[in-house]
Amino acid sequence: LRESDEIQGDILAGFKKDNVSVLFLKFEDAARARDWLRQITPQISTTREVAAFNEAFSRARRTSGGDDPKTLTATWLGISFTYEGLRMLATTDPFPAPPPVGSGLEAFKEGSARRAGALGDTGDNSPESWLFGNGKGQPVHAVLKISADTEKDLQAAVEAQRIAAAECRVLIVYQQNAQTLLGSRRGKEHFGFKDGISEPGVRGFDRPDPNRPEEVEGHPGTRIIPAGEFVCGLDNDPNSFPKDKYPDWTRNGSFQVVRRLAQDVPGWWSQVGVKLKELKLAKAVPDGASTEWLAARMVGRWRSGAPVCHFQDRDVPNNPAASADNDFDFRDDLEGLVTPLWSHLRKTSPRAGLQAPDPSRPPFDAKDLDSRRIMRRGTPYGAPFDPASEGPGGPDDPRGLLFISYQADIQRQFEFIQADWMDQSDFPPGRNPEPGKDPVILAADDVDFESRESDGSIKHTSLSFAQFVQTTGSVYAFMPSLGTLRALADG
Ligand code: N7H
Incomplete structure (x- = not known):
């Protein structure tokens, strides 16, 4: 994809690491937050980097008979902003006029808590009981996703980010760790089912099958979807919001939904x-x-x-x-x-x-x-259920899915x-x-x-x-x- 150096790496390529930490951040001071952003931007992973790594990794795994190639490691960073966060950083209002109708930008501007009713997030699921993003308590301005091969690598990266953030008065209001389940549970979510199988293919990014050009090579049945369904401003489906009507600041970006589903x-x-x-x-x-x-x-x-x-x-x-x-x-x-x-x-x-x-x-x-379609990038959190366990794993231990999806339009998708x-x-x-x-x-x-x-x-x-x-x-x-x-x- 021509835009591979511009698009962040988790959206189309996917970080695909076993250890994940998502930091929910609050800016105490806009100018200092910009300093922090200036430091962190060169560390943000691009689609080109992540895709090249993932390809090398699967090639090495094929030649090693299926084992993970231990020599190929990487720690990836992705950064996103809520509407309030963006408004603090931008010196001009990102929405000088109401967001264009049908663009999906209204959902982003309103935020998850205000959309809760329409999504069935009521009763036990209502924002009052949320650990983050509930529209009261501490606001979330930015979301930093860190993905690493080992727990040790992850901890080192989180620690470095914690220090960098603190220096710029960027507070961590919530930290959610998540990790791939191990052994025979690898790739499965907590109910015990393999996840992440039916992901859409992306035009210009995934190789089409020569015999079934609408599908990804080696993945029969996996349709190739226009990249503009996941990345704003790229070619998209005729049913979608016109790509050239997205505001400039959204080009080559993607809207992210993060949900902690217990x-x-x-x-x-x-x-x-x-x-x-x-x-x-x-x-x-x-x-x-x-x-x-x-x-x-x-x-x-x-x-x-x-x-x-x-x-x-x-x-x-x-x-x-x-x-x-x-x-x-x-x-x-x-x-x-x-x-x-x-x-x-x-x-x-x-x-x-x-x-x-x-x-x-x-x-x-x-x-x-x-x-x-949506691009799903979720990871399970918590220890797997093990009724006999005296340590983590018991019925009351927190566990669930840290659901993350990317799409060009939160409403339509x-x-x-x-x-x-x-x-x-x-x-x-x-x-x-x-x-x-x-x-x-x-x-x-x-x-x-x-x-x-x-x-x-x-x-x-x-x-x-x-x-x-x-x-x-x-x-x-x-x-x-x-x-x-x-x-x-x-x-
Ligand atoms: Fe789902 N599960 O374990 O039952 N999901 N999901 N999901 N999900 C899928 O085919 C699960 C959730 C989608 O293209 C599989 O990749 C759980 C939300 C979509 O054929 C399994 C939770 C939303 C697909 C699960 C959860 C979606 C999909 C099969 C919450 C969107 C692809 C694996 C805790 C709003 C469908 C696979 C397709 C597949 C589970 C949540 C969407 C096993 C446990 C909130 C689009």
Whole structure:
């Protein structure tokens, strides 16, 4: 990508490190904050650096038979700002007029706490209980993401940043560490499922497959999306906000959503067991159906990552091809009898699995949803659940997902997925009964479990799921280009 030296490295390339620390910062003094920014800007990782490293790393891993090449190490830094932070640094108001309608900039200007109601962040999830970004207490002006190979490297980098920040009266109001789970849990989130498989490909950045030019080489099914869906000002989908209408300071930058999502792992699994019993009583599942079978249908993939649509009966552990399988689009399962319409996978990315609103319209195409994709860069936090552990790992220990996503438009992408798809019973639309909400992370009190009867008819069994994922912090930020960082530092 021509802009690789301008775009920060986490957005398209991804830091892909085991140890992460996210520092939520507050500026005590704008001029001193600019001094701090001037110092830190040369340390910020670019797309070119991170992509070159990731490529060398995977090449070395292939030649070493799969082991991580210990000699290749790097510590990466990414910086982003909330609207208040940007306003303090910029000598001119970034929004002299109201943000352009339809640009997604309103969401950024309002911030996460003020958007909470529309996102379902109410009750136990409401900003009052958040650890950061709640719009009261300490404001967050900047978010510094530090990623390193080892805990030791991370600690050294965090310490250096802590000193540099303190010297410029930049306060750390909250620090959230996160780390890849180890051993057989590597790459999985706390419920036990492989994550980060279905990430969008990016035009101009990922190599297209010569035989399937709309997909990434070596990743069948992974659509290549215009780069402007993740980076402001680059070519984007015709449905999106026109790229040349973004304000100049946003060019080559990306909007970032950071959410601390606490997961009650024993609660979640125990609920899956209860729901399985209900389905057995209703004779809605095959005799051999297990808790794992139902959990896989809730996610859309088994623990290993193997998609339910290709592996209907059981998981296939230790099968790298199955775990990376992204070559499906649900067009052959519009009813959701194999992968439920309310599974997390289909609620967050319906692919081509939506019925055309009326039969005279052309069939639905996965391309129609290019402008709804997000780049996910989350990492689990906390020790994995281990009921027998006397140390960390017990049921009350904090654990969850430090969710991070990048997109050019927070409203059209992240908020739309959460509010208009996951949180709507009536999505996919026009069905009776309605499919229900996303039962993996939300309260979903009327999920329509469909099964095929022996006479071929479809049986509907209603299930009610309580919520075991809680929002405990949230921030909307903007991750500027290197050029904008320099301009901000210069005032
Ligand atoms: Fe999800 N999980 O463990 O169940 N997610 N997610 N997510 N998620 C995905 O295919 C999970 C959350 C998306 O393109 C997988 O890469 C958990 C939020 C999207 O096919 C698993 C939490 C939002 C996809 C999980 C959580 C999303 C996706 C399968 C919270 C957006 C790709 C792995 C604690 C608003 C869908 C994979 C596609 C996949 C889990 C949150 C979005 C296992 C535990 C808040 C777009």
